Amino acid sequence: MTPTTPSIAAPDSPLRRTLGERRIGLVAWRLLVLQAAHPAVAAGMSRYSTYRGHPWRRIEHTMDSGRRLFFSTPEDRQREIARLERTHRRIRGTDDAGRPYSAEDPEVRAWVMVTLYEAMTAMGELSGDPLKPAARDALYTEFKAVCDALGIPEEALPATAADVPAYVDRTVREVLECGEVARHLLFDMLREAPAPRRLGRLRPAWPLLRVIVAAVLTNLTVADLPPAWHGRFGMPRTRTAAALSWTLHRGARQIMTRLPDHLRYRSHGAEDGRTAGRPSAAARLPKPRTADSRPERLAAFFRQVLDQTGDGRVDSADLQAMVHNVCWQLELPVEREDRLYAAFETWWKQLCAAMDADGDGSVECTEFVSAMLAGIDGDPGYLERGLAPAMRALFRAADTDASGHLCADEYRTLFGGSRVHPAELNDGFRQLDRDGDGRISEEEFTAAFTDYFTARTDTVAGAALLGRP
Numbered sequence: 001m002t003p004t005t006p007s008i009a010a011p012d013s014p015l016r017r018t019l020g021e022r023r024i025g026l027v028a029w030r031l032l033v034l035q036a037a038h039p040a041v042a043a044g045m046s047r048y049s050t051y052r053g054h055p056w057r058r059i060e061h062t063m064d065s066g067r068r069l070f071f072s073t074p075e076d077r078q079r080e081i082a083r084l085e086r087t088h089r090r091i092r093g094t095d096d097a098g099r100p101y102s103a104e105d106p107e108v109r110a111w112v113m114v115t116l117y118e119a120m121t122a123m124g125e126l127s128g129d130p131l132k133p134a135a136r137d138a139l140y141t142e143f144k145a146v147c148d149a150l151g152i153p154e155e156a157l158p159a160t161a162a163d164v165p166a167y168v169d170r171t172v173r174e175v176l177e178c179g180e181v182a183r184h185l186l187f188d189m190l191r192e193a194p195a196p197r198r199l200g201r202l203r204p205a206w207p208l209l210r211v212i213v214a215a216v217l218t219n220l221t222v223a224d225l226p227p228a229w230h231g232r233f234g235m236p237r238t239r240t241a242a243a244l245s246w247t248l249h250r251g252a253r254q255i256m257t258r259l260p261d262h263l264r265y266r267s268h269g270a271e272d273g274r275t276a277g278r279p280s281a282a283a284r285l286p287k288p289r290t291a292d293s294r295p296e297r298l299a300a301f302f303r304q305v306l307d308q309t310g311d312g313r314v315d316s317a318d319l320q321a322m323v324h325n326v327c328w329q330l331e332l333p334v335e336r337e338d339r340l341y342a343a344f345e346t347w348w349k350q351l352c353a354a355m356d357a358d359g360d361g362s363v364e365c366t367e368f369v370s371a372m373l374a375g376i377d378g379d380p381g382y383l384e385r386g387l388a389p390a391m392r393a394l395f396r397a398a399d400t401d402a403s404g405h406l407c408a409d410e411y412r413t414l415f416g417g418s419r420v421h422p423a424e425l426n427d428g429f430r431q432l433d434r435d436g437d438g439r440i441s442e443e444e445f446t447a448a449f450t451d452y453f454t455a456r457t458d459t460v461a462g463a464a465l466l467g468r469p
Contacts, residue, residue, distance in 0.1 A: 013142050014135060014139045014142060015070065015120075015139060015142040015146070016070060016071060017265070018120045018123070018139065019066070019070055019071075019120065020071075020265040020266050021256065021264065021265060022256060022264065022265065022266060023123055023127070023249075023252045023253065023256055024120070024123055026123065026126075026224075026248060026249060026252060027119045027122050027123050027126070027224060028119070029185070029217055029220075029221045030119065030122070030221050030224045031115050031116060031118075031119040032185055033182055033221060034115045034118075034172075034176070034225070034226075035112050035115050036181045036182045036185050037176040037177060037178055037182040038108060038111050038112075038175065038176060038177075039095060039097075039099065039101070039175070039176075039177050039179070040095075040101035040103075040105060041108060041111075041112065041181075042095075042177070042179050042180070042181040042182065043093065043094075043095035043099075043101045044091045044101060045181050046180070046181055047091075047093060048091050048426060048427070051185075051189070052184075052189075055189060055193045055194075056194075056196050065080060065084070068080035069081070069146065069150075070146065077149065078149075081150055084150070085151075088103035088104050088109075089103075089104055089436060091103035091104075106152060106153050107156055109152050109156070110147070110152055110156035110157050111171060111175075113143075113146075113147050113150070113152060113157075114157065114158065114167065115168075116143075117139070117140060117143045117164065118164060118168055120139065121136060121164070122224065123249075126224055126245060126249040127249040127250055127252065128249070128250050128253065133161075136161040137160070137161050139161070140160065140161035140164070144157060168226055168228075169226065169227075169228045172228040172229050172232060173232055176229075176232075178229075178232075178235075186218055186221060187218055189214075190210055190213055190214035190217060191210060191211065191214045194206075195210075216244070219241040219244050220241070220244055220245055220248060222235050222237070223238070223244065223245040224245055292456045293455075293456060293457055294373060294376075294453070294454070294455070295369050295373065297452060297453075298368065298369045298373070299365055299369055301452070301453075302365045302368050302369070303365065306319070308321040308322050312364065312365065313362040313363065313364055314351075314362060314363045314364075314368065315361055315362040315363070316345070316352075316361070319345075319347070319348045320341070320344070322344070323340050323341050326340070326394065326397060326398065336396075336397055337397075339393055339396075339397075340394065340397045342393075343389050343390045343392075343393035344390050344393070346386065346390065347386040347387060347389070347390040350386035351363060351368070351371075351386065354371045354375055355368055355371040372453065376453060376454055383449075383450060383453060383454070387453065388446055388449070388450070391445065391449045392442065392446060395442050395445045396442070398410045398411075399442075403439075404441060404442060405439035405442075406439060406440045406445065407439050408426065408429050408438065411428075411429045412426075412429075432444055432445070432448045
């Protein structure tokens with residue numbers, strides 16, 4: 001089966017219906033803990049993931065990746081697979097115990113994917129409505145087709161659905177480790193997490209809410225983990241936790257299965273015969289992303305890079321502060337500093353002339369975004385007269401050894417700061433470093449800025465300039 005086979009996760013497939021159920025959220029944390037307990041996954045998360053500094057963004061990214069893999073068109077799915085391949089080939093190293101790890105290891109990739117399938121079946125078992133053998137076989141057949149599209153060799157996966165429980169039990173007993181990353185997910189992450197962006201007016205109550213949410217989720221997750229976990233890691237399934245699990249899972253099933261499909265399933269849920277009169281499944285599934293993603297990206301650039309003072313406005317002092325910080329850290333000689341300041345002053349004059357609508361000598365985020373879009377769309381040479389010379393000067397300033405390339409440390413010097421997580425910068429660097437040689441050329445650097453400002457979708461490498469979009 002080829003990666004673009006259109007039968008993978010068809011609109012009415014068991015795979016899409018199961019993943020689309022809102023109840024899947026009850027086993028999501030369990031899934032993350034099982035994945036993070038694999039030593040190679042834990043090492044990769046510790047080194048490369050932003051889950052500690054930006055937990056909600058990391059979860060959103062994971063969900064978005066899943067949407068593209070399981071609920072998008074074959075073309076979008078293939079783009080996401082290519083993106084994952086670019087990312088995974090750079091996640092490698094040696095863990096604290098001296099063991100090498102790689103995100104490209106077929107056994108590791110198989111475990112990560114099998115935990116997803118196992119979570120789907122666990123959702124039914126924990127709610128008292130386990131899948132029948134024939135339904136499990138159908139679900140696993142579709143699941144293996146997605147694994148094939150991801151390039152996971154068949155021999156790395158359990159042969160049949162009936163073999164999955166023994167595979168999971170054996171992996172838990174012989175491979176998994178309840179190390180620092182897994183324990184942090186279980187016991188500490190939610191207690192430390194900042195308020196979710198969507199909490200709205202409840203944000204002031206988050207310090208109290210997160211204590212309650214963390215206690216419930218920890219007890220639920222420990223109760224729901226496989227029996228082998230309880231024995232190996234000394235985490236018994238207490239009566240209180242078991243009662244909580246029984247109540248939540250069975251209560252959710254009783255409620256959700258009585259709701260109409262548009263409430264039971266997320267917007268990408270599949271259709272069945274009980275939803276006559278509602279839009280077809282194909283109409284309700286997410287369409288390929290055609291919306292212009294530049295406004296969001298430009299706003300992120302304004303907040304994370306240009307607005308050095310964090311007051312929501314940019315003026316010449318912000319650009320000078322940005323240049324000053326670069327010059328200070330790189331200890332540039334005067335003549336190179338002058339060239340850098342001059343290039344950014346030219347860019348500021350272009351920005352100010354086009355964006356400072358009220359003439360107060362500063363630019364707000366909305367002015368920046370709208371004027372940049374107007375300039376880019378109306379004039380093919382717009383970036384070449386302002387942004388491009390400044391970025392070339394920035395590159396040459398950071399290229400302290402005049403090698404014609406930037407290493408990861410030089411890249412972080414340019415874009416780092418308290419409002420940009422280092423792991424996100426690492427991700428952006430890896431995306432731009434297309435040949436994986438650990439450095440970025442001037443051409444790659446300037447092309448990335450052009451892509452960042454001009455690409456209408458997030459599929460190009462330049463969209464990850466400041467980390468994953």
